[in-house]
Amino acid sequence: MKLQDYTPHELLKPFVKAYKFIESEYGSVNRVLPDTSIALAFKIKGQTNYITENQIVSIPSIAISGLQKSARSIQYEKDTSVIIVLFKPFGASMFFNLSLNQFYNDSIAIEHLISKNEVEIIEEKLALSKDNDQRVQLIEQFLFSRLNTDKLDLLVQQSIESIYSNHGNLKIKGLAQSLFISNDAFEKRFRKHIGTSPKAFASLVRMRYVLTQKNPTLLDKALAGGFFDQAHFNKEFKIFTGQTPSDFYKTPSFW
Numbered sequence: 327m328k329l330q331d332y333t334p335h336e337l338l339k340p341f342v343k344a345y346k347f348i349e350s351e352y353g354s355v356n357r358v359l360p361d362t363s364i365a366l367a368f369k370i371k372g373q374t375n376y377i378t379e380n381q382i383v384s385i386p387s388i389a390i391s392g393l394q395k396s397a398r399s400i401q402y403e404k405d406t407s408v409i410i411v412l413f414k415p416f417g418a419s420m421f422f423n424l425s426l427n428q429f430y431n432d433s434i435a436i437e438h439l440i441s442k443n444e445v446e447i448i449e450e451k452l453a454l455s456k457d458n459d460q461r462v463q464l465i466e467q468f469l470f471s472r473l474n475t476d477k478l479d480l481l482v483q484q485s486i487e488s489i490y491s492n493h494g495n496l497k498i499k500g501l502a503q504s505l506f507i508s509n510d511a512f513e514k515r516f517r518k519h520i521g522t523s524p525k526a527f528a529s530l531v532r533m534r535y536v537l538t539q540k541n542p543t544l545l546d547k548a549l550a551g552g553f554f555d556q557a558h559f560n561k562e563f564k565i566f567t568g569q570t571p572s573d574f575y576k577t578p579s580f581w
């Protein structure tokens with residue numbers, strides 16, 4: 327499998343983290359861990375599928391995936407390539423006029439959010455594109471056509487910065503109080519713009535931080551993430567990765 331990142335246009339950088347090109351010549355399965363990025367995937371050719379315990383589910387040609395609670399396995403069939411737009415935490419809300427919490431732990435076809443005619447135009451242009459640079463330009467034209475910075479919620483943006491600066495290890499009620507807003511009103515605004523509750527988002531940030539730690543023992547990693555109970559850490563880790571910590575670090579293949 328070939329992975330290559332592309333940097334977004336300067337005017338899109340506040341909202342888009344990166345474009346990720348994935349190419350599978352012979353077919354492969356990749357494990358994707360939960361992240362703080364809502365993702366918009368454009369299939370260039372081939373077919374991708376979600377693999378669950380009971381079934382294989384085809385992914386639409388253009389699909390948007392909400393924030394996830396647990397890791398997922400994605401199958402790339404032979405001779406498949408896709409480009410994925412990875413949004414920054416509040417980025418997707420600048421392009422789509424709906425509450426992002428509607429597809430938490432889910433993925434939907436983009437035609438549920440934009441007109442069928444728009445979808446067909448994008449698909450046709452991508453099919454005729456010659457290389458990834460041209461494809462990224464086409465995707466950015468689409469994003470620019472939908473960008474609405476008036477929807478930026480500065481309070482939610484400030485809360486995101488606080489969550490990151492504390493590595494996800496903070497009390498949400500205290501965060502709401504520091505922003506001079508009731509907990510209920512804060513959670514409603516946060517879910518709409520980010521795609522999940524503040525508590526669930528902080529948990530994603532916390533576990534992602536744990537995974538970046540180079541500490542030699544699992545106990546050190548747990549302490550770095552603010553966990554003081556090994557059993558609690560093990561439980562949260564398994565929900566996040568789908569594996570126990572010891573199994574996960576034997577085969578840490580993910581993105």
